Amino acid sequence: AASQLPPDVVSQGISVTKSVTSPLGIFVLYSPKGTYDPLFLANYAYVNINDPMTRVPGIGQVQIFGASQYAIRLWVNPDTLAKLDITVNEIASALQAQNTVNPAGQLGGDPVPAGQEFTYTVLAQGRLASRADFENVVVRARRDGALVRVKDVARVELGAQSYIRRGRLNGQPAALIAVYQLPGSNAIDAMKGATKLMNEIKARFPADLDYVTSLDTTLAVSAGIREIVKTLVEALILVVIVVFVFLQGFRTTLIPLLAVPVALVGAFMVFPLLGFSINTLSLFGLVLAIGLVVDDAIVVVEAVEHNIEAGLSPRDAAFKAMEQVSGPVVAIALILAAVFVPTAFIPGITGRMYQQFAVTIAVSVLISAFNALTLSPALSALLLRPKREMRGPLGVFFRGFNRAFARATDGYVGACGHLIRKWAFSMVLLLVVAVFAGLFGSRLAGGFVPDEDQGYFFVNAQLPLAASLDRTAAVNDKLDAIFKTTPGIKYYTGVAGFSLLSLVTTTYNSFYFITLDDWDARDKKGLTADVIIQRLNQRLAGVAEAQVFAFSPPAIPGIGTSGGVTFMLEDRAGKDPAFLAENTETFLAAARKRPEFARLFTTLLPSAPQFFAEVDRDKVLKQGITLASVYQALQAFLGGAFVNYFNQYGRVWQVYVQAEGEFRTKAENVGQFYVRNAAGHPVPLSTLVTMRQVNG
Known part of the structure; x- marks a missing residue:
């Protein structure tokens, strides 16, 4: 087939990359004493960093902002x-x-007369x-x-090669190295690999050249995983306490607790087979599963203990208990699996997101049921003995707890009996509760994914159309002064001549990646990302030369370039840009009437x-x-x-x-x-x- 590419494109070539839309991280080269100009900084990155960085596993694209290539x-x-x-x-x-x-060729290159002793390359x-x-x-x-x-x-x-973009870090000229994740890769591993490479290259830096990691989007993911692991440990401790308080024996407590690692490790073994990874959603599923996987083992232990109290030996008690509770254990596991497994088949991005969450719980519950039918009765036969009354402080605590729990049980049973006899009153009460639940539920904010403090956000500045790059740089100087005096901001990394929203290079646009201080340092002062964005927008409104606003990144890194909702308006009639702009304004006017939208803007600039x-x-x-x-x-x-x-x-x-x-x-x-x-x-x-x- 004949090529339809313009000759200029054919002569300079094209490159095709596969990556997500927003940066995974940004490394910034700068000269602390100002020895090197932005052109040197950018081309040092092109020559020494760009190609090795693209070979890091998980990195799909590397983009250098600042000065252009030599x-x-x-x-x-x-x-x-x-x-x-x-x-x-x-x-x-x-x-x-x-x-x-x-x-030029060669001297003495074959074929030559016999006897030629040397062959010389001619340069x-x-x-x-x-x-x-x-x-x-x-x-x-x-x-x-x-x-x-x-x-x-x-x-x-x-x-x-071009002079349309300028990079800066905290007001200082710099070269920005933005790395983009390869779809389907592990973000944390990719960022670790990129950071390791930068540290290796730093050892060869000339004097007065340094770098900082001004943006690392995986920090929020790592912090979230650490919090989930912490919650996992806390949940395990709570399960230990609850099981021990109710079963009131070290041996009886040990058997259900052994079901937890068996179920969790079993779930991890299934992950590679299903193509899952250890992430926030799968870990959330494990947190919830901790409270579920001990239920089956508790049922078995209580049944065995009851039979031992009836005079059977531990072995016979275990056999009889399994005859009594095998059916309920299997039924409970299948019911829980039936609740969570259908979630994995929800179509679209919603199903994709919660697939690992649902399957993790379902697999853990099924493994716990298998454990309750095999390991738990075996351990019960080996470990359980006729219960003796516990003495000492624990005995006093357990006797008091049992009396209080018995009174609570009697009260609950009495209330249930009263409501059963007064069935009309019960139905009215149920209806009232349902109505109030609906009223309060409708007042709660809804959304696909909640916005969280990810430790960074974006700022976009747009000057009047066709404004020069010098005017944009002057606005950036004002913005740098604002960012410098805003509490909670650590790095403000800017690119004059570029907009991440429209992904185009224009002289009248500027974009900033704002990196915040560590969460612990900001939490003490109440400086969440939302608070900083709100205060910053109040100050940015005073910049008369440009329209400047701060906004959150996408709730899920890689899905879009900003938080909120993105609509794409397509002109299928193939008319001119003015027609598309007219309909875009009509759409925006209608959308502004909706109370759900706080801010609306478009990147279409037809005039x-x-x-x-x-x-x-x-x-x-x-x-x-x-x-x-x-x-x-x-x-x-x-x-x-x-x-x-x-x-x-x-x-x-x-x-x-x-x-x-x-x-x-x-x-x-x-x-x-x-x-x-x-x-x-x-x-x-x-x-x-x-x-x-x-x-x-």
Whole structure:
């Protein structure tokens, strides 16, 4: 099939990566004493960190924010070109002709006459490698023998491929290395691997170069897992206490407790078979399962103990107990499994989320039932003995507890009997409870996943459309001052010229990753993420130059780029952007009437001020000028024309030709750019192109 990609895309190539939408973590390179500029910092990351980081297991993409990759920049002066009667296309042609890879061959390579003793590789000058090489490229040889070189018409420097983004850390120029998780991988392992790599590379850093981890989204996950493990231990302790208080014997308490590790370890053994991992949802399931897995063993122990009190030997008591309770134990396990297993078959993301939670509980309960039918009766026959009255402080406590529990039981039974006799009153009471439960339940906030303090949040700034990058940087200076004086903020990592919401690069956008202090330090001051965001938004509202707001990250890392709900509006009629913008505003107006939405915004900006270069094709063709040369000249002067490549630092970089900055500030500058007609005379582009201001 024929390629449908534009030639520029074919020449520069495309890359396809598979990753989640929001960063897993951000490493920031900076120079504490200011020895290195942002261009060096970014390209140190490109050369030394980018490729090794992409090979870390679990990392799907690496994106470097800040300065762009190195490029040889030829900044031409249109006035000088006009005086020397040279066009920008001539410069590009000279570079393409003299900056090439030139294989030469071999001396003595086969087939050769017999007796050849050596074979030599012949090397020839290849791609240009330094600024001086590019400065000495010959653009034109005059009839008098004089040579016009690139340095005569352009300023050559090792610059950047583009200048549209600037990175900063706490107000200091920096290079941001954002790592994105590979879908399906373990986030904690991936971040640990990335951090280990950074520490290994840090050992080779030059003097006055350092890095910090300004964002680590796995910290919240790790903290959550630690809290769940803590809850798991607390639940186990509570189960021990409750079982011991009610069974009132060390031997009788030991048997149900042994069911806990058996069931939990058994659940872990099933995880690899089902493709599960140890995460917050599966651990939550284990916390809940702790209270369930001891039930079956308690039933067996109590039945055996009852038979022993009736005069049977422990072995006979165990056999008789299993005849009595095997059916109920199996029934209980199947009922609990029937409650949780259907949750795993819920379609969509909801079922995917709670699948591990439900299956973990169901598997644990089934294993506990198997344990109650096998291990528990065997242990009962070996360990249980006729119960003796316990003496000492524990005996006093148990006797008091039994009396209190007996009174509570008698009261409960009496109340139940009264309600059974007064069935009409019971039905009315049940109805009242149901009504109040419905009323109070309807007043509770609902949502798919609750927003939690993840230890970081985002700030987006948007200036008026078409605002320059310098204006955006000035706004960032104000934002840095606000962040610096906001309690609870540890790092504020910004990218001028980029928006994570729309994932586009524009000069009038800026984005910040705000990392907060540790949870323990903030909890003492009541500085939760929501509190900091609320206070910060009040201060950000005072920034008149831009629309700035702070917002939470997605509740589940990797699902979306922000918290809340995202809608995608699609124009299936294929009309112009104005039609889509009109319907978007209609949708937003209707959505703002809903009380559930606190803030609504869209990344669609159809009315940005632009200039349309209208080429008079008839006039161009009448003068024997190709349309391609006109568009190439426009691109070269205004946007920078890619020419070819050069080699340095063991890598391949790009070469660009572009007009100096003072010749690209207003539309009238087009009159200073020239192309050559069929007669060889220079023609100003202003006679061929009309610059018309539009919105789009």
